[in-house]
Amino acid sequence: MQDWIFWAAVVALSVGVAAILLQSLRSTDASPDNSAALKVYRDQLSEVDRDLARAVISAPEAERLRTEVSCRLLDADRAQQAAPISGGKGKIWPAALAILLAACAALYTYDRVGTPGYADLPLTDRLALADQAYAARPSQAEAEAAASPPLTAPQPDAEFTDLMVKLRAAVQARPDDLQGLALLAKNEAQLGNYVAARMAQQHLLTLLGDKASAEDHAGLAQTMIFAANGVVTPEAEQHLIRALKLDPTNPLARYFSGLMFAEIGRPDRAFALWEPLLREGPADAPWIAPIRGMLQDTADAAGIKYQLPALKGPTAEDVANAGALSAADRQAMIKGMVDQLEARLTTEGGPVEDWVKLMTSLATLGEKDHAKAAYEQAVQVFKSDTAALGQIEAAASDAGVTP
Numbered sequence: 245m246q247d248w249i250f251w252a253a254v255v256a257l258s259v260g261v262a263a264i265l266l267q268s269l270r271s272t273d274a275s276p277d278n279s280a281a282l283k284v285y286r287d288q289l290s291e292v293d294r295d296l297a298r299a300v301i302s303a304p305e306a307e308r309l310r311t312e313v314s315c316r317l318l319d320a321d322r323a324q325q326a327a328p329i330s331g332g333k334g335k336i337w338p339a340a341l342a343i344l345l346a347a348c349a350a351l352y353t354y355d356r357v358g359t360p361g362y363a364d365l366p367l368t369d370r371l372a373l374a375d376q377a378y379a380a381r382p383s384q385a386e387a388e389a390a391a392s393p394p395l396t397a398p399q400p401d402a403e404f405t406d407l408m409v410k411l412r413a414a415v416q417a418r419p420d421d422l423q424g425l426a427l428l429a430k431n432e433a434q435l436g437n438y439v440a441a442r443m444a445q446q447h448l449l450t451l452l453g454d455k456a457s458a459e460d461h462a463g464l465a466q467t468m469i470f471a472a473n474g475v476v477t478p479e480a481e482q483h484l485i486r487a488l489k490l491d492p493t494n495p496l497a498r499y500f501s502g503l504m505f506a507e508i509g510r511p512d513r514a515f516a517l518w519e520p521l522l523r524e525g526p527a528d529a530p531w532i533a534p535i536r537g538m539l540q541d542t543a544d545a546a547g548i549k550y551q552l553p554a555l556k557g558p559t560a561e562d563v564a565n566a567g568a569l570s571a572a573d574r575q576a577m578i579k580g581m582v583d584q585l586e587a588r589l590t591t592e593g594g595p596v597e598d599w600v601k602l603m604t605s606l607a608t609l610g611e612k613d614h615a616k617a618a619y620e621q622a623v624q625v626f627k628s629d630t631a632a633l634g635q636i637e638a639a640a641s642d643a644g645v646t647p
Contacts, residue, residue: 254354258347265343285317370509377508384479387472388439392587400435408435415444420451429467436583438471449483458491465500466580474584476504495521499531506538511545518542519550534581537601579609586618593625596632600639607643615645 289310296306382390400408408431415424425448432441445464449456465483469476476484481504487497502517518535525532536552543550582605589598599622606615619640626632 254351258351262343262347266340282317282320285313285320288313289317374509381478381508382472382475384442384468384472384477387475387477388442391471391473392590419447422448422451425451433467433470433580436579438467438580442467442471458487458494458497461487461490462494462496462500466496469500469503470580470584473587474503476500476507495524495529495531499535502535506542511542512548515539515542515546515548515550522553530581534585537598582606582609590621596622596626596629596635599625600635603636603639603645604643607645612645615643619645 292301292306292309292313295301296303301309411424411428411431415421415428418424425444429441429444429448432438432444442464445460445467449460449464452460461483465476465480465487468480468483472480480500484497484501484504487494488501491497498517498521502514502521505511505513505517518539521531522535522539540550540552582602585598585602585605588594589602599618603615603618603622606612606618619636622636623633626636
């Protein structure tokens with residue numbers, strides 16, 4: 245249905261309801277019709293006279309009845325004469341104005357917070373759409389083929405480049421070397437070569453078989469997701485499921501499982517996975533920042549009353565727990581998440597807050613040129629939005645990436 249048809253129907257219904265209410269006010273405010281009562285009382289007086297003439301009642305009784313009926317007749321006559329003065333327009337117009345203002349306020353509120361032209365979407369339909377999105381996910385190969393590279397790939401120094409050439413050659417010569425595969429996967433991921441990292445990790449887990457840990461499966465799922473530009477493919481999901489079977493508390497697997505549910509339109513399940521992760525910490529875990537960035541919107545989309553807790557500094561326990569990940573692992577994971585955000589913004593766009601987050605994250609990672617390129621692209625995207633440009637300029641200045 246076209247929007248104009250919808251609004252025409254809404255206005256027509258509003259006018260109809262207002263008319264009914266006004267008519268009701270006119271009916272209740274109008275004076276009662278006392279002409280019938282007057283006629284009855286006059287007939288009663290005549291009846292008294294006839295009864296007296298037929299000797300049905302005595303003279304004193306007739307006098308008493310005349311007095312009583314006459315009083316009622318006078319009261320009815322006074323009420324009829326006073327009705328036009330007490331009723332009418334003085335009471336109707338304020339009520340009519342209130343009804344008109346209420347109708348306008350309702351239309352304005354719906355225009356602001358409603359979704360004109362959007363079809364009804366009951367829970368059963370939303371769940372069906374989520375199931376369709378879940379079934380329609382691309383395979384790992386399809387997602388990797390469609391993935392776009394980051395705007396700026398990391399540029400390693402000559403020494404690191406030489407070491408990578410030697411490492412690749414060594415793994416090619418000894419393809420079943422567990423240590424070499426693990427080292428190759430980690431370094432390829434640091435370079436942003438997620439497909440190569442995924443292939444090395446996948447072969448490593450094949451060699452490990454049942455000895456692969458929850459961390460191994462979660463790590464492979466993460467690399468597969470990064471290689472697919474943030475899409476949690478069915479193949480990556482299988483490794484997340486395996487990781488959670490081995491260790492239901494594995495934070496990496498829980499985070500990416502929540503991401504999958506968010507992608508297919510199940511914010512309720514994403515919230516159920518992410519909210520405990522945020523509470524558990526540690527505060528500097530690499531999954532905390534993206535959860536904080538998405539959790540409030542996720543709760544709102546799920547219809548859950550939730551207030552994102554204020555940021556607080558890490559405790560001694562948080563710092564100790566953060567040591568479970570090496571500096572290189574943390575750096576690789578953070579960079580992968582930043583690449584994922586960049587890929588989404590480049591292909592799908594997003595709010596100014598996400599562009600600011602990308603810019604500041606790149607600057608924090610030490611990629612100033614990359615952050616400057618993100619800043620320039622954000623300026624182009626929001627060139628007609630003065631408020632957004634103000635946010636971008638302020639964030640760029642704080643990050644030290646302004647021209």
